[in-house]
Amino acid sequence: MMALLGRDLALALRSGGGFGLSLAFFLIVVVFVPFGVGPDTEVLARIAPGVLWIAALLSCLLSLDRIFQLDWEDGSLDALVMAPLPLEGVVAMKALAHWLTTGLPLTVIAPLLGVLLDLPGPAAPWVFLSLLVGTPALSLLGAFGAALTVGIRRGGLLLSLLVMPLYIPTLIFGALTASRAGEGLDFLTPFALLGGVTLLAAALIPFAAAAALRINLR
Amino acid sequence: MSIWEYANPVRFMRLSDRVLPWLAALSAIVMLVALVWGFFFTPDDYRQGSTVKIIFIHVPAAMIAINAWVMMLVASLIWLVRRHHVSALAAKAAAPVGAVMTMIALVTGAVWGEPMWGTWWAWDPRLTSFLILFLFYLGYIALWAAIDNPDTAADLTSVLAIVGSVFAVLSRYAALIWNQGLHQGASLSMDRAEHVADVFYYPLVTAIVGFILLFVTLVVLRTRTEIRARRLRALLARESRE
Amino acid sequence: MMPDLGKYALWVLSAYGAGLVLIAALVIQSIWRDRKMARLLAEIEARQKRSGGRHG
Numbered sequence: 001m002m003a004l005l006g007r008d009l010a011l012a013l014r015s016g017g018g019f020g021l022s023l024a025f026f027l028i029v030v031v032f033v034p035f036g037v038g039p040d041t042e043v044l045a046r047i048a049p050g051v052l053w054i055a056a057l058l059s060c061l062l063s064l065d066r067i068f069q070l071d072w073e074d075g076s077l078d079a080l081v082m083a084p085l086p087l088e089g090v091v092a093m094k095a096l097a098h099w100l101t102t103g104l105p106l107t108v109i110a111p112l113l114g115v116l117l118d119l120p121g122p123a124a125p126w127v128f129l130s131l132l133v134g135t136p137a138l139s140l141l142g143a144f145g146a147a148l149t150v151g152i153r154r155g156g157l158l159l160s161l162l163v164m165p166l167y168i169p170t171l172i173f174g175a176l177t178a179s180r181a182g183e184g185l186d187f188l189t190p191f192a193l194l195g196g197v198t199l200l201a202a203a204l205i206p207f208a209a210a211a212a213l214r215i216n217l218r
Numbered sequence: 219m220s221i222w223e224y225a226n227p228v229r230f231m232r233l234s235d236r237v238l239p240w241l242a243a244l245s246a247i248v249m250l251v252a253l254v255w256g257f258f259f260t261p262d263d264y265r266q267g268s269t270v271k272i273i274f275i276h277v278p279a280a281m282i283a284i285n286a287w288v289m290m291l292v293a294s295l296i297w298l299v300r301r302h303h304v305s306a307l308a309a310k311a312a313a314p315v316g317a318v319m320t321m322i323a324l325v326t327g328a329v330w331g332e333p334m335w336g337t338w339w340a341w342d343p344r345l346t347s348f349l350i351l352f353l354f355y356l357g358y359i360a361l362w363a364a365i366d367n368p369d370t371a372a373d374l375t376s377v378l379a380i381v382g383s384v385f386a387v388l389s390r391y392a393a394l395i396w397n398q399g400l401h402q403g404a405s406l407s408m409d410r411a412e413h414v415a416d417v418f419y420y421p422l423v424t425a426i427v428g429f430i431l432l433f434v435t436l437v438v439l440r441t442r443t444e445i446r447a448r449r450l451r452a453l454l455a456r457e458s459r460e
Numbered sequence: 461m462m463p464d465l466g467k468y469a470l471w472v473l474s475a476y477g478a479g480l481v482l483i484a485a486l487v488i489q490s491i492w493r494d495r496k497m498a499r500l501l502a503e504i505e506a507r508q509k510r511s512g513g514r515h516g
Contacts, residue, residue, distance in 0.1 A: 262466065269475075272476075325482070326478065330475060446498055
């Protein structure tokens with residue numbers, strides 16, 4: 001299991017693995033927002049938590065098709081299905097590797113990019129914490145979408161279409177936590193629910209994704 | 219003789235061939251009666267004026283929109299457990315019907331909302347939920363369309379329907395917490411349907427029955443199409459193998 | 461015959477119009493696709509029958 005995680009991390013960090021790409025994409029989306037809505041700092045501060053959340057979510061989408069695609073192409077996915085490891089565990093490890101190389105870096109730089117959007121001070125730690133708690137769900141749900149579409153050539157667009165509706169609860173609760181913290185309102189309720197969604201995804205998705213992989217590899 | 223007899227495609231085709239004309243005629247008649255009744259023979263509401271007539275399309279369409287998804291979920295589960303092809307194909311057949319019903323509910327709701335609330339669209343939890351439901355339909359239909367092997371497609375879409383149901387329900391509650399402040403649902407909610415005066419209630423029930431019949435008719439028809447499409451595919455595959 | 465819809469006539473009519481158009485489109489598409497599929501299937505079945513029993 002740990003060897004699998006190490007292998008996935010090494011693959012992602014290798015040049016061309018797409019590790020830096022989603023961070024660069026994140027930066028560009030955040031830079032685009034003032035161009036789109038104007039440089040008014042009051043407006044930017046108001047929408048900053050939501051913008052950071054949406055940008056992080058979109059950046060997360062970019063690298064999803066890599067979760068299983070490489071293993072599918074070189075046949076090692078067949079080996080993993082046959083291996084004595086539970087496939088559910090393999091899926092969980094893959095999602096974890098995706099999170100470590102995508103969700104976690106995005107979480108870390110989000111408060112820094114918040115400076116560009118005049119993110120209110122009290123919101124910054126909660127942007128970080130809400131992303132920290134919420135992005136694992138994005139990776140898990142993404143792994144499910146990737147498992148569904150692994151057999152489809154050029155499935156990237158379909159993958160986004162399938163996964164994005166599943167991201168809605170995480171986005172709503174995550175952005176609500178951050179923006180309410182910025183406005184000094186109660187943010188613990190959405191924060192708790194955000195954690196709940198992540199836990200639910202962690203409990204449910206490995207089984208669903210493993211089932212989808214078994215179907216695709218039949 | 220159990221209901222599973224009709225899970226056999228040949229039996230299903232034979233039975234549905236006999237039933238379909240009657241079903242179609244019945245749903246056409248009930249729909250016509252309900253909409254003519256609702257449009258021509260109901261009074262105006264004292265508060266909403268003539269816009270109340272929109273209820274006879276809006277509410278039944280919304281009910282079908284939700285229940286079509288539930289039906290797809292049940293059909294998907296039956297497919298996963300019992301491997302009846304008719305069940306998987308019925309789920310596939312219901313999806314476009316459910317998507318169109320969702321669209322009707324959204325469009326008629328927008329047209330109703332404009333004079334009543336002063337806006338075509340409000341991010342009211344109920345509206346938001348229907349929009350999200352529409353996105354789920356789109357994803358489900360797209361997944362069916364993307365996979366060549368019909369059995370693989372049936373399996374994967376069934377898994378998606380199950381996971382999607384969980385997250386659709388979650389989204390519904392997320393939308394409630396996200397924007398409970400704007401809860402101006404009083405002018406168009408299901409609960410209200412139970413409180414409306416009899417002059418609106420009876421045509422509304424008729425319209426709901428009409429929409430249910432229409433849904434069943436369309437699903438049976440489209441399931442027949444899918445069964446034929448599947449057989450066509452099998453025959454072509456056999457031909458090309460020679 | 462036409463009921464007096466008052467100042468909301470445009471909205472009520474467009475709601476009914478949109479709803480009926482969408483339903484009609486769905487019904488017509490369903491029937492059209494069913495006919496097409498039945499025709500294609502009949503053609504293939506006839507062709508395979510003609511080419512004899514080697515299809516088993």
